[in-house]
Amino acid sequence: MKVEKKFALIKENIESACKRANRKPEDVTVVAVTKYVSTERAIEAFNAGIEHFGENREEGLTSKWEILEGRPIWHFIGTLQSRKVKNIIDKVTYIHSLDRLSLAKEIQRRAKTRIKCFVQVNVSGEDTKHGINPDEVIPFIRQLDSYTNIQIVGLMTMAPNTSDEDALRNCFRSLKEIQEEVKKINLDYAPCNELSMGMSNDYMIAIEEGATFVRIGTALVGE
Ligand SMILES: *Cc1c(COP(=O)(O)O)cnc(C)c1O
Numbered sequence: 001m002k003v004e005k006k007f008a009l010i011k012e013n014i015e016s017a018c019k020r021a022n023r024k025p026e027d028v029t030v031v032a033v034t035k036y037v038s039t040e041r042a043i044e045a046f047n048a049g050i051e052h053f054g055e056n057r058e059e060g061l062t063s064k065w066e067i068l069e070g071r072p073i074w075h076f077i078g079t080l081q082s083r084k085v086k087n088i089i090d091k092v093t094y095i096h097s098l099d100r101l102s103l104a105k106e107i108q109r110r111a112k113t114r115i116k117c118f119v120q121v122n123v124s125g126e127d128t129k130h131g132i133n134p135d136e137v138i139p140f141i142r143q144l145d146s147y148t149n150i151q152i153v154g155l156m157t158m159a160p161n162t163s164d165e166d167a168l169r170n171c172f173r174s175l176k177e178i179q180e181e182v183k184k185i186n187l188d189y190a191p192c193n194e195l196s197m198g199m200s201n202d203y204m205i206a207i208e209e210g211a212t213f214v215r216i217g218t219a220l221v222g223e
């Protein structure tokens with residue numbers, strides 16, 4: 001199916017989810033995750049009007065960034081090795097996977113502009129998942145006060161790999177609660193107004209629970 005058609009369907013779903021949650025569709029940004037697809041498919045997505053793109057590897061980001069001449073807004077969404085920061089930092093506006101101080105240090109050192117970062121939180125507590133434990137989010141963010149090249153725009157999580165709707169909802173709800181706690185401490189470098197949560201299988205639930213960025217791969221650009 002053409003990306004244009006899939007995008008239209010997803011926009012309809014977003015509208016319904018927003019209606020159920022009494023939210024505005026404009027407050028939800030779709031990030032097209034192009035990690036599994038060809039550069040041609042990414043171009044098709046760009047031509048279909050998608051403005052935000054996400055990649056989880058340096059190679060995928062660099063090749064698509066070059067072809068699209070940096071026109072879309074790029075998000076780095078995957079585990080980020082510190083040694084790769086220098087290769088991606090000039091290409092991305094957002095990093096969704098800030099999960100340790102050593103990575104923050106490298107971003108601070110290499111960035112030429114202020115990077116919008118999400119702190120990745122391991123809400124579900126699964127060992128296989130990256131991210132900071134919920135209890136450590138505020139202490140971690142407090143440590144970033146001298147990191148002038150980092151703005152904490154929000155929190156990100158990967159939900160458990162399950163179709164259990166309650167488990168997914170609980171995960172998203174917990175991230176929202178942690179966000180409220182961060183907002184309460186009112187740090188100028190951590191407005192934390194955004195929530196990056198929801199992928200192909202669970203983005204509607206995530207939106208009902210407050211997602212402002214949904215990261216959609218398969219359902220949007222999958223071939
Ligand atoms: C791959 C990936 C996605 C998109 O996954 P889909 O299930 O294909 O929508 C979202 N977020 C992250 C961090 C990913 O690695």
